Amino acid sequence: MFARSTISTAVPMLALLCGMAQAAPVKIGVLESLSGPQASTGQAYRAAVRYAIDKLNASGGWNGQPVQLMEYDNQGGPTGASDKLKAAAAEGVQIIVQGGSSAIGGQITEDVRKHNLRNPGKEILYINVGAEAAELTGEKCNFHHFRFAANAQVRAKALVQAMKQAKTLGGKVYSINQNYSWGQDMEKAIVDNAAAGGYTVVEKTLHDTNKIQDFAPYVAKISASGADTVMTGNWSNDLLLLMKASKAAGLKVRFGTVFLDQAGNIATAGEQAAGHFVAQTFNAEAAGTEGDRFMADYKARSGHLPVATEPQTVFGLDMVADALKRTKPENGDLNVNALARNLETTKLKTPMGEASMRAADHQVLLPIVVSMVSKDAKYKADDTDLGFKPVKVFTAEEAAAPAQASCKMQRPS
Amino acid sequence: MDTFVFSLLNGTVYGLLLFMVSAGLTLVFGMMGVLNFAHASFYMLGAYFAYSLQGLLGFGPAVVTATLLAGAVGVVVERFFLRRVHHHGHAHELLLTFGLSFIIAEAIKLFFGNFPVDYRIPPALDFAAFTLGRQQYPAYRVLMAAVALAMFGTLYLLLTRTRIGIIVRAAIHRPRMAQALGHNVQLVFMGVFGVGAALAGLAGAVAGAFYTTNPNMALEVGVMVFVVVVVGGLGSLGGAMLASLLIGIVTSLAVSVDSSLADLLALVGAQAWAQDIGGLMTLKVSSLAATLPFLLMLLILLVRPSGLMGEKT
Secondary structure, three states, rough: OOOEEEEOOHHHHHHHHOOOOOOOOOOEEEOOOOOOOOOHHHHHHHHHHHHHHHHHHOOOEEEEEEEEEEEOOOOOOOOHHHHHHHHHHHOOOOOEEOOOOHHHHHHHHHHHHHHHHHHOOOOOOEEOOOOHHHHOOOOOOOOOEEEEOOOOHHHHHHHHHHHHOOOOOOEEEEEEEEHHHHHHHHHHHHOOOHHHHEEEEEEEEEEOOOOOOHHHHHHHHHHHOOOOOEOOOOOOHHHHHHHHHHOOOOOEEEEEEEEOOOHHHHHHHHHOOOOOOEEOOOHHHHHHHHHHHHHHHHHHHHHOOOOOOOHHHHHHHHHHHHHHHOOEEEOOOHHHHHHHHHOOOOOOEEEEEEEEOHHHOOOOEOOEEEEEEEOOOEEEEEEOOOOEEEEEEOOHHOOOOOOOOOOOOOOOO | HHHHHHHHHHHHHHHHHHHHHHHHHHHHHHHHHOOOOOOHHHHHHHHHHHHHHHHOOOHHHHHHHHHHHHHHHHHHHHHHHHHHHHHHHHHHHHHHHHHHHHHHHHHHHHHHHOOOOOOOOOOOOOOOOEEEEOOOEEEEHHHHHHHHOOOOOOHHHHHHHHHHHHHHHHHHHHHHHHOOOOOOHHHHEEEHHHHHHHHHHHHHHHHHHOOOEOHHHHHHHHHHHHHHHHOOOOOHHHHHHHHHHHHHHHHHHHHHOOEEHHHHHHOOOOHHHHHHHHHHOOHHHHHHHHHHHHHHHHHHHHHHHOOOOOOOO
């Protein structure tokens, strides 16, 4: 198990050999779950970050030097993340990238806030590419945290509107979610959208996260409620087992999901997944030729097509790269606060459309696409004959949910 | 009423599945005094073996072959690993199986990738056994229950009604005496370990298709299996059966209970007060369903540390 590995290119080595006159390169640290049960999620984020950093370096890096990518394994939990964050800070990492879990994200944003309070002039920036809990841009929002992923409100709103327009929503919705920050946000979002979607939430269930093998009792409950649609923010096994159990019970419901596009899901669910919906941050088919080009380029460099959260991670880091280019070096060093200010005004044309950073709460505004699992999809998932057929694309403005009032952003003077 | 019957059925079948995995663990513990941390890994191996062989042999033969293969791996582990460290004491055996569970998990990731694989129920078995109200009951669940019951029956008869059973039980209780009487205790150990692994493999091969087959499945089921074995009493087959059913049914029924502590306190007129406090007081029982087995374990350990049907502590 490697605690840390550096991607070293020939260029920084040469720079070292040529003398110490030049300032140290900017270090970006990926702080993900690279081992253990959640490793598959963490490794996907890492692949996307590598791709984006390679692209940044190919276009000249920053201040005439390639950016250095460091990798840290948070071992699947907030404790490991906290430890490795200290290690990263000690090694001079100025930008931390993480996305794998809201629980870990909550830890990192707090640690980064405290570190920056105690070490003025040596600030760290937290680039959140996937932790979607509302509190990160709400009561916990801070100047050095930027989220480049969607959140529960955005996803649920798009999902409800698209399913309503496709006339598949029905009047009774069952909300089932995992009992932690993300699942609770999702439940709230499903309830909040009831009026707009013209449905009633017949029942709400919160269950233990990734502990349940047998979802049959939950399916019995869904069946008894008479719901037409099940909306859930569940991911990974909790989503698959729920869908498998409801198929086995012959339940006639439609699923509105957020994470059905994770690698391996369609392979496992097979035909059962057909006809269900997912709110995504990227769908190559919806993005047209730009999407095709991105897919081909990503595959050529990473060895696999980007799925689930990989595209949003790439676009997020593209925005960071854009802000970096606009930040001038001060005595050869990167001023993180200046970079953060530039990030606040970053706009980027992604294959899906324009994305921008909202300065008020550091939540990215990005287009959302709602897709249905179908055989007609252009790109098939997991080597099956099913894929995600776009149903409706929402521009960043249409998809956006307002900034939370609980966010009181403290900007450094 | 329908819901209640379904919950009961669901719980029973899930309990029987838990029994399939825990039977081997409790047998091995009873015999060798080793808590085998790698036991759930055999469950995972069974699922992956069946998945790989399914295309080649068809579902039924693949399940049988997977069971035998998992058993064979178990035999190898006992013969070439556990036996070597046996004289160093239980701590070493424990550490060995602990390490082994990691190695098996990483090996699976190496060969099959980090993601779930598409191991599914064959279409021929994918139908409803019966319909109750709005819900169908899948035939495959009935099949899983039948396999578990057949397994329990066979094991029980084997241990209590045959000569092999007598020798095994003798080797469990008084290994030295059994050895002195001319029985090959080493062989018995190897055999029981192999059978234990095979049972776990069978459970994996059968359940992997119904649930999901992924590199974390050993972890997912492993914890619950330990709970079963502790609640039932280490080394007791009957106890494992009782505890499995208890845990399965309790979890299943709890899902449909939407009350909280606050509702209970309403009986003494303190509901408003409890709701004010919030936190634990307003937590619904249904959202705790998967945690209840652990509460049960805690209770058993406090009240009856040897488990429901265990002999030794």
